Amino acid sequence: MSDRPPTTWAGSTHAQVELPPGDYVALGLALVRPDACFPFLTAGDRTLSDWPFLRREIPHTFYVDRRQPAVGFVSRDEAHILYNTARRFPGVGALEIGCWLGWSACHLALGGVRLDVIDPLLAEPDVYASVRASLSAAGVFGSTTLVPGFSPGRVFELAGLHGRSWNLFFIDGNHDAPAPLADAKAVAAVAPADALVLFHDLVCPAVAEGFAHFRALGWRTMLYQTMQIMGVAWRGAMEPVAHVPDPAVSWTMPPHLADWPVAGG
Ligand SMILES: C[S@@+](CC[C@H](N)C(=O)[O-])C[C@H]1O[C@@H](n2cnc3c(N)ncnc32)[C@H](O)[C@@H]1O
Structure with missing residues (x-):
């Protein structure tokens, strides 16, 4: 997780969506946040994955399902x-x-x-x-x-x-x-x-x-x-x-x- 502050802006058809610290979404993209639909979604620990092509140095949150924490989702x-x-x-x-x-x-x-x-x-x-x-x-x-x-x-x-x-x-x-x-x-x-x-x-x-x-x-x-x-x-x-x-x-x-x-x- 980085110490980036929460980001808030409005997507074009959505109510305001707040992103947690550590997330980045390019400005201009409409926001959506279905996190509540994934009850096991959590910020993962990249050291649990031994995949050589995981970019561990990128400070964006690495999301996983806590039941299988070595497999990552696409980033925010x-x-x-x-x-x-x-x-x-x-x-x-x-x-x-x-x-x-x-x-x-x-x-x-x-x-x-x-x-x-x-x-x-x-x-x-x-x-x-x-x-x-x-x-x-x-x-x-x-x-x-x-x-x-x-x-x-x-x-x-x-x-x-x-x-x-x-x-x-x-x-x-x-x-x-x-x-x-x-x-x-x-x-x-x-x-x-x-x-x-x-x-x-x-x-x-x-x-x-x-x-x-x-x-x-x-x-x-x-x-x-x-x-x-x-x-x-x-x-x-x-x-x-x-x-x-x-x-x-x-x-x-x-x-x-x-x-x-x-x-x-
Ligand atoms: C990294 S995960 C995908 C993550 C997902 N796109 C996300 O971010 O939410 C890779 C997936 O590919 C699936 N997979 C592996 N071989 C496949 C194949 N031949 N055809 C379709 N899916 C396959 C795996 O079962 C696994 O669920």
Whole structure:
């Protein structure tokens, strides 16, 4: 936790939302705070995770579920990039790969998209119940379809057998090579001409390899300088949200991401 004072400002359709100390959300992004829908949400201890690509030096709060404190959620700022991106495209189909306990899914669904979520852990009754309870508490369970199973298989199955289509994608699944590239290839294969893809944890080179697939295919791409670095790839009529990295942080960029444009940079 940092000693940053609480931040308060108004989102465009929300009452005033106060952010706890240690949180940053880029100015200009509408705020939402579904914390009460996640009764086990807590500020985590980064030393409990042995993942080599966790940016332990970033002073923003590392949120976890206290039942599984070694697994992190997207940060408050990253959650707001998801939420504000979804708000730009109300009612469109969206696909999330890798929901864990539903924190990122909740922010996407609160943004007003129709969300399909793929995660193998949803086959576990207690995980499914937890995600369902959180999304229900936030009032978005009805606009979300939880699909137990693995990407990329389930992506092709939903698109092919079930005719699901999506313009917005969020990839935060298996981070080990070659899984992120396989996710990216699946998403690129099913994406329509107007599409936008958000990719979490580009600090990890194997994840960045997946993100690079979109650039190789001619999509426009940009980085968001956030706790774990998010990427956005887009084409057609969809445009990403603007973002200003926390000016209080001395940001660095890993060498494998050095040649990408950075939002607000
Ligand atoms: C870091 S967690 C996601 C965190 C979540 N996006 C959030 O911030 O709230 C990664 C998730 O990816 C899931 N996952 C792993 N392999 C997957 C696959 N092949 N397809 C879909 N999800 C997968 C894991 O079960 C885990 O829940």
